[in-house]
Amino acid sequence: xxxxxxxxxxxxxxxxxxxxxxxxxxxxxxxxxxxxxxxxxxxxxxxxxxxxxxxxxxxxxxxxxxxxxxxxxxxxxxxxxxxxxx
Numbered sequence: 432x433x434x435x436x437x438x439x440x441x442x443x444x445x446x447x448x449x450x451x452x453x454x455x456x457x458x459x460x461x462x463x464x465x466x467x468x469x470x471x472x473x474x475x476x477x478x479x480x481x482x483x484x485x486x487x488x489x490x491x492x493x494x495x496x497x498x499x500x501x502x503x504x505x506x507x508x509x510x511x512x513x514x515x516x517x
Contacts, residue, residue: 452493455486463494467501474498 449459458481471477474495478484484491 452497453481453483453486453490455490456482458483458490460497463497464501467497472498472501 449461451457451459452463463477463481463483466477466481471480474484477494477498484494
């Protein structure tokens with residue numbers, strides 16, 4: 432399986448570039464992590480608060496991976512997005 436890493440180089444955070452998770456809603460990993468840390472610890476709540484995964488659904492696996500990483504305590508160092516059609 433091929434993977435695609437997408438970075439938003441126009442607006443790097445203090446920790447370097449952040450990966451766009453939801454292209455449709457322009458939501459990056461940092462924004463989603465902050466929302467998860469603020470209490471949106473299940474998919475439905477995160478979706479309701481941010482709008483993530485409400486359009487094409489291509490980000491659904493990555494969103495679930497972020498949530499699983501948060502539930503595991505350590506989080507994920509990097510999230511891989513599946514290339515659509517690969």
